[in-house]
Amino acid sequence: MILLLALALVVTLLGGVLVGGWLDRVVAGRGAGPLRAAAALAVRGSVRTEAPDDLLQRLAPILYLALAAVGLSVVPFAPGAALVESPVGIVIWGSCEALTIIAVFLHGWSPNAPFPLIGAYRYVAIALPVMLPSMFVLIAAALPAESLSLSAIVESQRDIWNVVRQPLGLPLFVMVGLTLTLRGPMDYADAADMAGGTSAEEGGGARLAWEIARLAMLVSVSAVAAAVFLGGPLGPVLPGPVWLWFKTAAVMALIVLAGTSVTRTTPSRMLGLIWTIVLPLSFLHLGIAGVLAL
Amino acid sequence: MILALVLFAVWSGWRVFVVDSMVRASFSLLASFVAVGGAGVLMSASYIGVATVFMMAVEMMVMAIFMVAFMMNPAGLNPMSMVHQNRLSMAAGALAFLGLSAAVLTADLPDRPVPPETRVVFDLGLELLGPSMLIFETAGVTLLATMVGAVVLSSQQGRFGSADEGSRPPGLTENGEPAGRVPDESGGHHMHHGGHGDHGGDVDGASDHGQGHDHGGHHHGHAAKGDPS
Numbered sequence: 001m002i003l004l005l006a007l008a009l010v011v012t013l014l015g016g017v018l019v020g021g022w023l024d025r026v027v028a029g030r031g032a033g034p035l036r037a038a039a040a041l042a043v044r045g046s047v048r049t050e051a052p053d054d055l056l057q058r059l060a061p062i063l064y065l066a067l068a069a070v071g072l073s074v075v076p077f078a079p080g081a082a083l084v085e086s087p088v089g090i091v092i093w094g095s096c097e098a099l100t101i102i103a104v105f106l107h108g109w110s111p112n113a114p115f116p117l118i119g120a121y122r123y124v125a126i127a128l129p130v131m132l133p134s135m136f137v138l139i140a141a142a143l144p145a146e147s148l149s150l151s152a153i154v155e156s157q158r159d160i161w162n163v164v165r166q167p168l169g170l171p172l173f174v175m176v177g178l179t180l181t182l183r184g185p186m187d188y189a190d191a192a193d194m195a196g197g198t199s200a201e202e203g204g205g206a207r208l209a210w211e212i213a214r215l216a217m218l219v220s221v222s223a224v225a226a227a228v229f230l231g232g233p234l235g236p237v238l239p240g241p242v243w244l245w246f247k248t249a250a251v252m253a254l255i256v257l258a259g260t261s262v263t264r265t266t267p268s269r270m271l272g273l274i275w276t277i278v279l280p281l282s283f284l285h286l287g288i289a290g291v292l293a294l
Numbered sequence: 295m296i297l298a299l300v301l302f303a304v305w306s307g308w309r310v311f312v313v314d315s316m317v318r319a320s321f322s323l324l325a326s327f328v329a330v331g332g333a334g335v336l337m338s339a340s341y342i343g344v345a346t347v348f349m350m351a352v353e354m355m356v357m358a359i360f361m362v363a364f365m366m367n368p369a370g371l372n373p374m375s376m377v378h379q380n381r382l383s384m385a386a387g388a389l390a391f392l393g394l395s396a397a398v399l400t401a402d403l404p405d406r407p408v409p410p411e412t413r414v415v416f417d418l419g420l421e422l423l424g425p426s427m428l429i430f431e432t433a434g435v436t437l438l439a440t441m442v443g444a445v446v447l448s449s450q451q452g453r454f455g456s457a458d459e460g461s462r463p464p465g466l467t468e469n470g471e472p473a474g475r476v477p478d479e480s481g482g483h484h485m486h487h488g489g490h491g492d493h494g495g496d497v498d499g500a501s502d503h504g505q506g507h508d509h510g511g512h513h514h515g516h517a518a519k520g521d522p523s
Contacts, residue, residue, distance in 0.1 A: 053318070087415050091344045098351035102321065105355065109317055124355060131352060148341070148415060 016219030046204035060107035064213035078240030089150035108198030119197025123189035133282035140289035184259030
């Protein structure tokens with residue numbers, strides 16, 4: 001059973017990365033297919049900056065990818081069957097979210113170059129406050145389940161999905177997803193306005209690893225959203241994993257679309273928006289969810 | 295397994311003092327805390343263990359940024375020593391080690407494994423919102439006050455104007471020319487530079503109203519000011 005779930009996790013991540021690359025191509029409407037783009041990146045030469053921190057530079061994409069895998073490991077593929085069946089599943093996911101900020105920061109800090117460094121600082125300033133709405137949204141989802149376990153949260157949605165019961169949750173979580181995957185309006189790390197930000201000085205295999213890790217995190221955050229708001233593996237006729245895959249793909253498409261259709265504002269204005277609008281909104285959401293769960 | 299995690303925690307804790315940058319030190323400390331959190335999970339304290347990881351991830355990130363901000367080490371990239379006040383630190387460390395060891399040796403620690411059906415998270419919740427509420431809330435408010443203080447201290451816009459007004463970056467060598475930009479001397483309230491720059495050397499200290507070049511770098515400052523123009 002454990003082996004089967006581990007296999008499901010690897011297949012989901014690999015397949016999801018391919019689907020994510022394909023979605024990026026379809027939605028953006030340009031560029032080569034994911035495999036060809038990956039091959040082009042892989043054969044390209046790498047750049048070496050002056051006095052980089054080699055260890056942290058290598059660790060950053062590995063950490064990012066590992067966090068995506070750990071985050072996915074708490075998502076149940078069938079009711080009550082996650083690879084890591086923990087009583088504190090969403091807290092494990094929350095840890096992955098927080099450590100993602102560090103992976104991105106280290107990715108920008110380690111090359112010892114201006115653009116990556118500015119990207120790293122800018123990203124931390126935006127991503128740290130985004131963690132607060134994320135925690136509120138996840139706690140709100142845990143309230144009707146009366147448990148921090150992701151399997152219990154899925155089980156609590158047998159009658160009605162959380163996306164209906166807590167309508168603000170999914171939009172707020174999509175914002176978290178955009179932040180964790182460095183996309184569109186929340187991409188303050190690798191944006192084009194800074195020549196690629198934390199990736200500005202990177203090419204070749206290292207860049208490829210980073211892009212794969214980004215897509216893997218997209219799969220992970222979408223799977224968590226599918227489990228928390230869309231009932232995860234619950235559904236008629238088809239087996240649990242298939243439902244989870246469909247819902248994950250749907251959330252992935254939603255995040256990719258939101259990434260390309262919403263414009264990015266200046267970091268200072270975004271910071272104001274997060275603290276004065278998104279955070280109170282998520283607190284209101286938690287309050288309503290709490291009252292409803294009583 | 296626990297032993298490996300604990301040894302890793304000690305090793306990465308030691309690395310904090312060996313590495314030569316605030317950022318590396320912060321994340322070495324984080325690695326240490328993550329290992330301690332893992333040990334906590336293995337000892338059936340699942341919530342406390344995992345919460346340690348995400349609390350420390352956020353805290354160490356914030357700490358790295360504030361340390362770089364306060365240390366004036368450009369972006370934390372210049373090598374710098376991580377140790378100071380060695381005698382005092384060694385004494386404090388030895389005292390803390392002895393005290394904690396004594397506490398471990400004298401305390402009556404439970405040795406029964408936690409039964410798997412125990413609702414540890416539930417019990418922890420009751421404890422935090424019951425008998426331990428005062429401790430918990432006091433710590434929370436103290437931390438919040440610290441955070442507000444740190445933000446106020448590092449904020450550029452203070453009650454008395456911009457925090458970096460007239461400030462200059464530290465020299466690249468001791469008493470050397472400042473690194474980076476030279477403070478803008480044209481704007482603002484400067485009176486004595488316009489017509490009588492010839493006796494600039496006389497008006498040191500007292501008559502210089504916080505324009506920043508009151509210390510050893512005075513003459514270098516003038517030289518540097520002349521260069522770009």
